[in-house]
Amino acid sequence: MSFLSPATIALAAGLTVPPLIALYFLKLKRSVRMVPSTLLWKKSVEDLHVNSPFQRLRSSVLLLLQLLILLLAALALGKPMLEMALAHESTIIILVDQSASMAVMEADGRTRLDMAKHQAKRVIDGMDEDSRAMVIAFCDRATVVSSFDTDRQALKRKIESIEQTQSASSLGEAMSLAEAYTQNIIIGSDEAGADRAPDSVAPPATVFIFTDGRVEDADKVTLQKFDVDNIHVTSVGKRADNVGIIAMNARRNYETPEILEVSTTIENFGPDPVALDAVLYIDGENVDVQSIELGPLPDAPGLGEEDHDSPVPTKRTEAADSVGVIAFDEIEFGGGGTVEVVLRIDDALSADNRAWSIIDEPRHVQVLLVSGGNWFLDSVLQTLPLTVEKMTPAQYEQADERDIQDGDRSRFDVVIFDDHSTARLPQGNYFFWGGIPTLDGLSRKDIIANEVIFNWDETHPVLRYVGVEALYVYEWHRLVLPPEAVSIIDGQSSPVLAYLSRDASQYLISAFSLIAYDEKGRPLMNTKWVTTADFVVFMQNTIQFLSGTTSIGARKSVRPGSPITLPIPGHSDEIKVHRPDGVVDRVPAVGFDNIHYARTRQVGVYRLDPGLSGNDVFAVNLFNEVESHVRPAEALALGAVTLTTKAASIQVNRPAWSYFLFGLLVLLLLEWVIYNQRIFV
Amino acid sequence: MAVATRKKPDELLDSDFMNRLDQLSLVSRKIFAGKMRGERLTKRRGASVEFADYRNYVSGDDLRHLDWNIYARLNKLFIKLFLEEVDLHVSVLIDVSKSMDWGDPHKGLYARRVAAAIAYIGLVNFDRVSLYGFADGLQFELSGVRGRRLMARVIDFLTKLEFAGAGDLAATGKQFAIRHPQPGIVLLLSDFVDKGGYEDGLRFLMARKYDIYALQILSPEEIDPRLAGDLRLTDMEDEDFAEVTVGRALLNRYKRNLEAYCGGLKDFCATRGISYMFTSTEVAFDQMVLSYFRKRGLLK
Structure with missing residues (x-):
């Protein structure tokens, strides 16, 4: 209990108590009555005094009550406050989670974000008069909602303005931001002027974090400046029942692109088994419905309690029955459009009950092959589901602009040059076998022969499922690449395959030709690799990679908040x-x-x-197991420190004058009763 | 009450009531010797027509009282003895202290009416009636009146009584006992609320072996006070005051104390052969005289 204005108490008590006591000294103005004799009255009064145990007190109990009433009134005027709030520094930083999982509607009809805002506002209410606070909202990135301010109403308005997002939670940036802001806290001043907090000293700030504990990067957060005791994590929410789509894949059948295949991975994050329907919509039309039953999530520990190395739950392998895959096969869909899967279930989080995928119309990639004649390329391109046009290098150089260009861009998805270098390069995707594009910083030098290939990036899309071990090339040109180019296959002294992206164009440059010519001009196979199946796969990968579209027809979706x-x-x-x-x-x-x-x-x-x-x-899908796992974490591990979350609501200093007033009224009533008992027959 | 309504407010007795009183006479439980021969037989042998006994003649006896018929038959001298008829001393002591000047109906008026009625009965029966007004001693006196014709003096005396001063029963009793050695009926009309106590006064009277009747007269306001609140109660007699906050508890306590006080007086009287009577001024005075006094044996 504290008083905001103790001076008022002294003033009020000083002004009222002495007059009351003075009035009592002056006594009551009694009305005079004549009686034949006071003999019996005096005796009666004496009897009463003798019979009452606290006769002295009884005579002045009204005075005592009135003094108490005055005292209570004076105390009430002193703005008494019940000190229930956590002790905090004069600087407060409030971090509010606005990620997708905070949208969970709790039993009382409020979302977790609403609850977090409410709690945050209670912190503001409990602030001392001279405290200041800043508010940071965080999801996948942190936003300073309010910089340091002492105006409580303004702070509360700012807190109320925090919007729900459907992004992932990332606390690291928010903590860094908070630490950065507290660097400049002035902790005191001396005669020389303001004295800034040295970096080594923990900033005198109390941090309140309001979250459900589902934070992706909790393990990466390092507390460099803040004292752990000054960080209070308040857990909001209780619900755990949630089923979410954690992955979705829509693709066209490779053989028959008109057939669509949609597979969806669904996980039950709740403690109870669920049965639900998944509905497939294409452009808003209901196409298919499938049912699935999922077991409960194994009793996985809270996020913060898990191994710090893997903050993302890895329980899928342990508890297969909580995860299921629904495959919608044999969907005939010739056009392009939006594929949507909706889970028919009323659960905690709705953002993960829907997933979208954008499907392009089935079309063959337009490829222009500029070649003087290459049997290998011809035959490989014919096997692929492509539309191939052919030109000789001379035809290409002389071709009308309309034949090869559509506006500024190339009319073809991919242009393959076989042993031809050119400067005629409208925006587009180019694959050079043997030749090079005429670009700044890119040149071709002497011929290298009899070197081996010893390094390649097998994770690059063009080398997926491609065996490079068997690649042997007789000779190739030494390539000089600009710095932004990426070498995919390296020879002993020079890159063999390089990738360059410049000015909205992509270039894949092979240092070797498929066909070499001997001294007499006879064609020779420069590499036997062209006769292997790896070559076919390589060409498929290359055309898919460069054209940006795949024959499966689906575009990648982005996660919420990602640019x-x-x-x-x-x-x-x-x-x-x-x-x-x-x-x-x-x-x-x-x-x-x-x-x-x-x-x-x-x-x-x-x-x-x-x-x-x-x-x-484009589609934005949640696909985030951390956010879908909505059960509030019991602890939040920030780097090496594990903070226990408190589910209890933030206690604030509450004004207590109403209690004093209530006590005053009770005493007034008591005084009235006693007074009446004395005077009424 | 019907009688009372015919009376003027300050009239002590009306004629109708006096007519009814004519039928009554005072009764003394003791036979007293009076100064004058009256209408009452005493145990003393004396000159009256009521034969009492015979005794042997001794020399010196009045020869007029010899029974000559006996002498004729028996040749012996016998003296005829007769019961002597004497008058009765009736003293009415009226409390005229200030405390009697109070109440509605008025205690003093009530006492004077009772005194008038008793005096009238006494006068009618040729008793020797004395009236006294007392406060801290005997202050007013009308002694030794006898005969109906003096009723006017009695009324005049009673009308002129003034209520003033504090009461002192002890001083009064002592004074009265000294001045009135003759036995007789003593009727005390008072509220008996005396700060000095009533006991001493009554003891002085008892020493003279009077036939004492004590009538305690209280007003309804004393018996059941209608007071409330913070009051300063002032004593009418001595200006003494009591500051009280009158509530239910205090009132109950007062009533209990009054009851105990009256009970104490009653017991005191009962153990000493004094006839104690209590009345509220609310009780109609004529009924009080006609029925209550007869019931208690003062009148017949």
Whole structure:
């Protein structure tokens, strides 16, 4: 208990108590009555005094009560406060989780974010008069909602303005931000002036974190400045029942692209087994429904209690029955559109009950082969589901612009040059066998022969499922690459295969030709690799990689909050992005070939207007096991420190004058009763 | 009550009531010797027509009382003895202290009416009636009146009584006992609320072997006070005051104390042969005289 204005108590008591006592000294003004004799009255009064145990007290009990009443009134005027809040420094930092899992609707009809905001506002209410606070909201990135402020109302308004996102939680940036802000806290001043806190000293700040504990990067957070005792983690929410889509894959059948295959991985994060229906929609039309039963999630420890090396739950292998895959096969779908899978279940988190995938129309990749004649390339390209046009190098150089270009870009998805170097390179995707594009910083030197290939990047998409061990090349040209180029296959002294991306064009450059010519001009196989199946796979990978689309027809989705870069029509001044919530973002695009869009905090389908065909729609999916696992964590491990979360609500200093007033009224009533008992017959 | 309504407020007795009183006479439980021959037979042998006994003649006896018929028959001298008729001393002591000047109906008026009625009965029966007003001693006196014709003096005396001063029963009793050695009926009309106590006064009277009747007269306001709140109660007699906060508890305690006080007086009287009577001024005075006094044996 403390008093905000103790001086008022002294003033009020000083002004009222002495007059009351003085009045009692002056006594009551009694009315005079004549009686025949006071003999019996005096005797009666004496009897009463003798019979009452606290006769002295009884005579002045009204005075005592009135003094108490005055005292209570004076105390109430002193603004008494019940000190229930945690002791805190004069500087408070409030971190509020706004990630997807905070959208869980709890039993009382409030979301976790609402609860977190409420608790945060209670911290503000409990602030001392001279304290100041800042508010940081965090999801996959941290936002300073309010810098240090002492205005409680303004702080509460700022807290209320924190919006729900459907992004992942990342605490590291928020903690770094908080630490950065507290670096400049002035902890005191001396005659020389302000004295700043040295870096080695923990900033005198109390940190309140309001989260459900589902934080992806908790293990990466290092507490460099803050004292662990000054960090209070308040856990919000209780619900654990949630089923979510953690992966979705929609692809066209390789053989028959009109057939669509959609597989969805669903996990039950709740403690009870569930049975649910998954509905497949294509462009809003119900296409298929499948049922699935999932077992409960094994009693996995809270996130913070897990191994610090793997904050993301790895229990899928241990508890297969909580994870299931639904495959929608043999869906005939010839056009392009939006594929959506919806889980029919009423669970804690709705953001992970839907997943979208954008499917392109089934079409063959347009390939231009510029070659003087290459049997190997011809035959390989014929086996692939491609539309291939052929030109000789001379035809290509002389071709009309309309034949090879569509605006600034190449008319073809991929242009393959066989042993031909050229400078005619509109924006596009190029694969050079033996030749090189005429670009700054890129040149071809002497011929290297009889060297072995000893290093390659087997993780690169073009080398997926490709055996490079058997690749032997008789000779190739030494390549001089610009710094931004990436070597995919290295020979002993020079790159053999390199990748360069420049000015919205992609170049894959092979240092060797498929066919070499001997002194007499007879063609020879420069490598036997072309006769292997690896070559076919390599060509398939290369064309898929360069064309940016795959024959499976599905585009990659992005996670909430992740930025996306999309090519746009060159003449656009402004691109409208239609968000899933109906809001239209206007992105200026004058003079840009593509836009970078980062306001992807909601799951759903985003549409660009105007947009380039094939790049005008993208999907944002949660696909986040950490966020879908909505059961609040009991502890939060920040780096090496494990903080126990407190589920109890934040206690704030509450004004206690009402209790004093209530006591005052009770005493007043008591005084009235005693007074009446004395005077009424 | 019907009688009372015919009376003027300050009139002590009305004629109707006096007519009814004519039928009554005072009764003394003791036979007293009076100064004058009256209408009462005493145990003393004396000159009256009521034969009492015979005794042998001794020389010196009045020869007029010899029974000559006996002498004729027996030749012996016998003296005829007669019961002597004497008058009765009736003393009415009226408390005229200030405390009697109070109440509704008025205690003093009530006492004077009772005194008037008793005096009238006494006068009618040729008793020797003395009236006294006392406070801290005998202050007013009308002694030795006899005969109906003196009733006017009695009324005049009673009307002129003034209520003042504090009461002192002890001093009064002592004074009265000294001045009135003759036995007789003594009727004390008082509220008996005396700070000095009533015991000494009564003891002085008892020493003279009077036939004492004590009538305690209290007003309804004393018996059941209608007081409440913070009061300063002032004593009418001595200006003494009591500061009280009158509540239910105090009132109950007062009533219990009053009851005990009256009970104490009653017991005191009973153990000493004094007839104690209690009345509230609310009780109609004529009924009180006609029925209550007869019931208690003062009148017949």
